[in-house]
Amino acid sequence: GENVEQHPSTLSVQEGDSAVIKCTYSDSAxxxxxxxxxxxxxxxxLIIDIRSNVGEKKDQRIAVTLNKTAKHFSLHITETQPEDxxxxxxxxxxxxxxxIPTFGRGTSLIVHP
Amino acid sequence: DSGVxxxxxHLITATGQRVTLRCSPRSGDLSVYxxxxxxxxxxxxxxxxxxxxxxxxxxxxxxFSAQQFPDLHSELxxxxxELGDSALYFCASSPFQRENSEAFFGQGTRLTVV
Numbered sequence: 416g417e418n419v420e421q422h423p424s425t426l427s428v429q430e431g432d433s434a435v436i437k438c439t440y441s442d443s444a445x446x447x448x449x450x451x452x453x454x455x456x457x458x459x460x461l462i463i464d465i466r467s468n469v470g471e472k473k474d475q476r477i478a479v480t481l482n483k484t485a486k487h488f489s490l491h492i493t494e495t496q497p498e499d500x501x502x503x504x505x506x507x508x509x510x511x512x513x514x515i516p517t518f519g520r521g522t523s524l525i526v527h528p
Numbered sequence: 529d530s531g532v533x534x535x536x537x538h539l540i541t542a543t544g545q546r547v548t549l550r551c552s553p554r555s556g557d558l559s560v561y562x563x564x565x566x567x568x569x570x571x572x573x574x575x576x577x578x579x580x581x582x583x584x585x586x587x588x589x590x591x592f593s594a595q596q597f598p599d600l601h602s603e604l605x606x607x608x609x610e611l612g613d614s615a616l617y618f619c620a621s622s623p624f625q626r627e628n629s630e631a632f633f634g635q636g637t638r639l640t641v642v
Contacts, residue, residue, distance in 0.1 A: 449630065449631075451633075456635070457635055457636075458530065458532070458618050458620075458633030458634050458635050458636050459571070459618070459633045460530065460633065461630045461631075461632075464630065504570075504571060515561065515573055515576055515584050515586070516573075516631070517573070518570055518571040518573075519570070520570040521570055521571075
């Protein structure tokens with residue numbers, strides 16, 4: 416089955432710095448790559464996603480890049496703010512109409528004011 | 529608010545017992561997914577139901593079972609509980625679409641087995 420590796424497990428940055436989280440996946444058939452943010456005491460919430468026919472997607476301070484050849488994708492957060500502190504999960508899934516993502520182990524992002 | 533409701537929020541029970549976790553999906557979503565989140569295992573997919581029928585199974589133990597009812601709410605039953613079953617259990621829902629899309633997660637049920 417699919418295997419998603421996520422690094423780093425913990426990331427500590429100063430407010431205003433950029434943060435990058437990287438993931439690799441094993442199944443070349445995977446075609447949908449969402450990123451979730453989980454705040455303390457809450458469930459994961461989608462923040463951005465990318466499909467395999469796109470190499471990059473941006474939404475304000477957040478961007479995701481996808482390299483299908485290398486089977487890796489990354490989350491970039493610019494101008495980090497303390498409220499960005501949370502656990503971030505990458506995921507990969509394949510198929511149509513059947514959303515069963517395989518999640519990475521998560522990255523705990525800490526933004527120091 | 530994701531629109532997915534899970535009850536109860538917290539549950540403390542003893543080893544060997546049985547519990548039922550409940551999930552109400554977003555209005556109109558036909559698919560329900562259950563995930564287990566523990567510190568050392570991340571988010572592990574357990575099982576998926578679509579419109580009342582089991583659609584996919586992940587790493588779900590035989591002591592665990594689930595079902596989705598005609599009104600689309602779902603229940604996850606955990607029996608013969610062990611200490612290692614202590615975890616956060618999340619339900620997620622999504623509409624049926626031709627292409628994969630976002631899953632909406634509830635706030636989870638924190639199960640503590642003592």
